[in-house]
Amino acid sequence: MTLANTKRYSPSRVSTIGNRAVVIGASMAGLSAARVLADGFEEVIVIDRDDLPEEPVARKGTPQTSHPHVLLEAGRATLEDLFPGFGADVLAEGGLMVDSGTKMEHFDQGGYMADTQERLPTYCASRPLFDHVLRHHVSEIENVQLRGNQQFTDYLTDSDTTSVTGVTLREEDGTEATISADLVVDATGRMSRTPQWLEKHGYDAPPVDEVQIDVTYSSIQIERPSDDRRMFFVPPSSPRTRGGGLIPIEGDRWDVIIQGVHGDKTPTDPGQFIEFTESLPIPELGQLVKSQTWATDEIEHYPYPSSIRRHYEELTQFPDNLVVTGDAIASFNPINGQGMSVAALDALQLHHTIARDGLDDVARRFFDRTADTIDIVWQMSVGADFDFPQTTGPKPRGTDLFNRYLDRFIRKAHSDPVLSEAFLRVMRLEKPPKTLLQPHTAWRVLRPTGGLKPPRLFATSTSS
Known part of the structure; x- marks a missing residue:
């Protein structure tokens, strides 16, 4: 699922469904989830083991934030819906808006991609600045609390462990505390301990690719x-x-x-x-x-070392009132810059999940929804990884054939601005990869160089 085929955020669709939600992790995924949960809960509490700085600086527990990050168009548009004024605030804090269709020199398959005919505006800023602006927006939501220096330690459950009822945590001074909740969201990232917790309490852990x-x-x-x-x-x-x-x-x-x-x-x-x-x-x-x-x-x-996808959507049993989001479900090769945008899209799917049927079977419905997003991004990301014969792991069906087509596509895009734009819109998660196979696009890729007019099969109009 990409921006082109995703319903947009609509807070008026959500009614109050619970008293309190707890989000574990003040990451992009956690903060975005908190925003959509604020529409349906009287109170939302976000806890994080790190201090949550008021300035745009890297946090101790997130060393990857010191590296460059890219906010793709799907992520930008979604965050702008969730947090009106987000983009303007990024620019006000010193970030830039750059046309990646003409200002980015993109070298692949032995040459540079042609400049696009349409503008492809992209926000450029450090990851700490993106996080800083997002934290500010979340802190302005009246019924959301951000609590730093609180280490999640365990889930609270009912007597038969069929439902999560809150969390236990360790305060900065070492004291233990509990928070009850009607819904708990695990946004702790790639190192999430939920799979181990599930096995410890008699559930299956999700299958992993x-x-x-x-x-x-x-x-x-x-x-x-x-x-x-x-x-x-x-x-x-x-x-x-x-x-x-x-x-x-x-x-x-x-x-x-x-x-x-x-x-x-x-x-x-x-x-x-x-x-x-x-x-x-x-x-x-x-x-x-x-x-x-x-x-x-x-x-x-x-x-x-590896990209990881946890298939929560395949589990037949899962505790009520617990969901997992962001990198805790799937973490992708960072070369492609997809993580922040997928986190925002996950939050959008959480919004649609609670808007439709509240907390009823919330985990299964959310995992089914977000799997549609992850399917596309995962195939794009690991498909590129399998361009190398040394790559190991489950290979998505059709990867080798699509990679051969994509190699030719990119070579043709060195001199074809239409193909260059089509490729970049897919990479920005605006459009699904299948758009690269549409007849008129495929003809531009497969025709001989300097070649022929497209056959009538591919014609979009006729003249008399």
């Missing part, structure tokens, strides 16, 4: 002339195991990231970092890293 890609990435920030808004992106593409990117952000800086897959480890030494960027097929990236003043003292490094 794990695709091994062995990604490492390293990041820095460099100074940027205020009028220079260029973006660069080169994904790893077999047999080249290296990739990188550069994104303009607030404070007249660029976020710079380098990526290596399948054992090509990214360095933490400055000299080796420069050498790595110079090995990429976009020469400007290495030139800028070498010539511009570095705005960070240390190189941030993060390993990501």
Whole structure:
């Protein structure tokens, strides 16, 4: 499910369905979930083990926030619906709006994607700034509380463990506390302990798909002339195991990231970092890293061994009044920048779930809904991972055939702005991948270079 085929947020559809909801984790997923739950509960409490800063700084418990993040169009539009004024506040705090259709140099399959004919506006900011703006919006909601320095320890349940009734937590001073709730949302991310909790209490853990890609990435920030808004992106593409990117952000800086897959480890030494960027097929990236003043003292490094998807939708038994969202369901290869946007789309599906039938069988209905979103994103993400023969794990059906088609698609998009735009709209989760196979699009991909007019089968109009 993408932006094109998702019903938009409509708070008037939700009536009060409970007294209190608790969200575990003040991540993008947790904060977005809190927003939609505020429509249906008298009180929503968001707890997080970290201190929740009032400034846009990286949090201790989320080391990945020091690396560049991308807010795709599906995420931007959804967050704007959930939090009116979100985009304006990102810009007011120093973020940028950049046309990624013309300002982004996207290198893949041996060449650069053609500039698009339509504008593709994209918000560019650091992850701490995105989180800061989102926390501010949530803190302004009258019936939502944000509580930092509270470590989730366990779920409360009824006597036969068929329903979750709240949470236990550890306060900053070490004291234990409990919070009762009519609904609990696990937004604790990739390391969620809900699968282990389920097994401990007699349930099956969700089946797991794990695709091994062995990604490492390293990041820095460099100074940027205020009028220079260029973006660069080169994904790893077999047999080249290296990739990188550069994104303009607030404070007249660029976020710079380098990526290596399948054992090509990214360095933490400055000299080796420069050498790595110079090995990429976009020469400007290495030139800028070498010539511009570095705005960070240390190189941030993060390993990501595999993409993981937990199939909660396949479970036949699950405790009432508990749902899992965001990276706790599926975490994708970060190279593709899908995580924040999927978190927002998950919250939108939670909204539609409670709007339709309240808390009745809420987990099953939510997991079924969000599986539609994850199916598409998962196939896109791990499909690209399987471009490398070293990648292991369950391969989605049709991946090899689609990858061969997509390779040709991208090569044709080097000189075809129509194909370039179609591809980018899919990558931005605006449109589903099947749109790349529509007859007129497929003809542009498969026709001989410099070739023929499309056959009548593909014609959109006739003339007499």
